[in-house]
Amino acid sequence: MELPDVLFDMFLGKPLWMWAGFLTLVASLLALDLGVFHRKQHAIGVSESLKLSAFYIALGLSFGGFIWWWLGQQKGVEYLTGFVIEKSLAVDNLFVIAMIFAHLSIPREYQHRVLFWGILGVILLRGIMIGLGATLVERFEWILWFFALFLIYSGIRMFFSGEADETEGENVVLGFMRRNFRVTKRLHGNRFFVRRPIDRKGRMALFITPLFLALVVIEAADVVFAVDSVPAIFAITTDAYIVYTSNIFAILGLRALYFALAATIERFRYLKHAIAIVLVFIGSKIVVADMLDIAKIPPEISLAVTVILLAGGIAYSMRRTAHESAQPGGRF
Secondary structure, rough: OOOHHHHHHHEOOEEEHHHHHHHHHHHHHHHHHHHHHHOOOOOOOOOHHHHHHHHHHHHHHHHHHHHHHOHHHHHHHHHHHHHHHHHHHHHHHHHHHHHHHOOOOOOOHHHHHHHHHHHHHHHHHHHHHHHHHHHHHOOOHHHHHHHHHHHHHHHHHHOOOOHHHHHHHHHHHHHHHHHOOOOOOOOOOOOEEEEEEEOOOOEEEEOOHHHHHHHHHHHHHHHHHHHHHHHHOOOOOHHHHHHHHHHHHHHOOOOHHHHHHHHHHHHHHOOOHHHHHHHHHHHHHHHHHHHHOOOOHHHHHHHHHHHHHHHHHHHHHHHHHHHHHHOOOOOO
């Protein structure tokens, strides 16, 4: 059976069948997650979380193998570099998600529901941002310079920022939602909305629960992180298909990874400094290559430097926090 001719039409540099195949795979994974893995509401334990994380990472790397086989070595390495960078930025995002859940007192058994629906918004949002970015890069090549300088700025800001800086934007969103919408003070099971009386006459109105509030704030936080991650991978490759697929595969496992790391997330406290250096490196290599009028730095070098920096950040975090936990009055 031959595929319809329309599936061979090009969209953002790739035939429609490649886009349709990827989106079908993502939809199938989300349906499997909701309909099989988490059909019953329950708190996700570390063991289950680690297994799911391994599954999603293996799936993401396998898709990278398909890219390598179908599009060639360079595209395969570009995908893997984007996957690693996005996954590392996603880990940094976990710190903010953990603080949001703690601030709104969201129990573990309801957190997966928030993260599941949040991923749907992320898939749509990243698609819009990447499509816009690809269009801008195609029409205005100088926009890569803007991305590069922005990454350098973002990396420096991240390196010197503290927890107060990371939660400032989330507090703004919380304040806006509570001022402009009716929000219940307590949870109502796993419901996002409830109807409650607003006067003695029994008139009813729709209220937002803290569960939906957490979803909105997490989506807002992802917008902030996307502003860093999308330019970061465009600095690696301008292929929209590679950018989008590596982003989405890295994010798909974010929910599972969160539950694996939630209990020990403080052990990775210094990882964000390594991520900040990665952002500065990715931005700087574009600037340096243009200023010295040399060819683009090979993606293999970018991948190797990124992995070394992140591995160093993880090792330093584990060693430093282990030392702190051993101190009298330590945090662990």
